[in-house]
Amino acid sequence: MPWLTIALLLLFGLLFVAAEVIFIPGTTIVGIVGFALLAVGVWLGYRDLGTPVGHYALAGVIAVAGLIVYVGLRPKNLARVALNSVNDASVQDVRRPDVAPGTVGRTLSALRPAGTVLFGTDRREVVTRGEFVASGSEVRVLGIEHNRIVVAAA
Structure with a gap:
């Protein structure tokens, strides 16, 4: 049963990292939780399932997390969440009176x-x-x- 725990830790860790990078960038907390889950999952993989399985888990996590970060941080994807339009509207400055003295x-x-x-x-x-x-x-x-x-x- 330890393999199920490790698999769920790695799965949820990758989901949290994906959520941080793709869906809610800039929150940091979700990414930290995701990386903590990944680290615990890899550590438990080494401890409970042995070194070869730990190596596979570590390599798989690095590959998938790297792919998530690459896909999430591509300029095309960032342009969807970035502000691209320029607001050139103006308001009347209260320091410039609209009624001149003597009116x-x-x-x-x-x-x-x-x-x-x-x-x-x-x-x-x-x-x-x-x-x-x-x-x-x-x-x-x-x-x-x-x-x-x-x-x-x-």
Whole structure:
């Protein structure tokens, strides 16, 4: 019965190595477990079944594991799991204000001290320096402070 244990250790060791190289590369834990199972299986083969069987087990494990690594690390196979497309999209940088200082807009809500202002066709949340501005009033942008548009009545 020791031959069944050794065969299962070697089989599962090779399956874990194949899973590491082909299916889930980069996890390392699965590969370490696979190599540990292979080492224990070869060691038990030498101990329980003798030197010739141990040599056959070692040669077979080296050949099959080498084939798995070769097949798994071919550039064609790596291209299937690698990112090949380039993302050249951009986002608006918050450090570049889209409403320039001095721009005039009309309040859509009362500013107490924060509210909504319409600049052309763009709605923006704005704040005042503490004063109340009624709805429908014209306001002028004073500047951008900490990602907030600061306005005052025009």
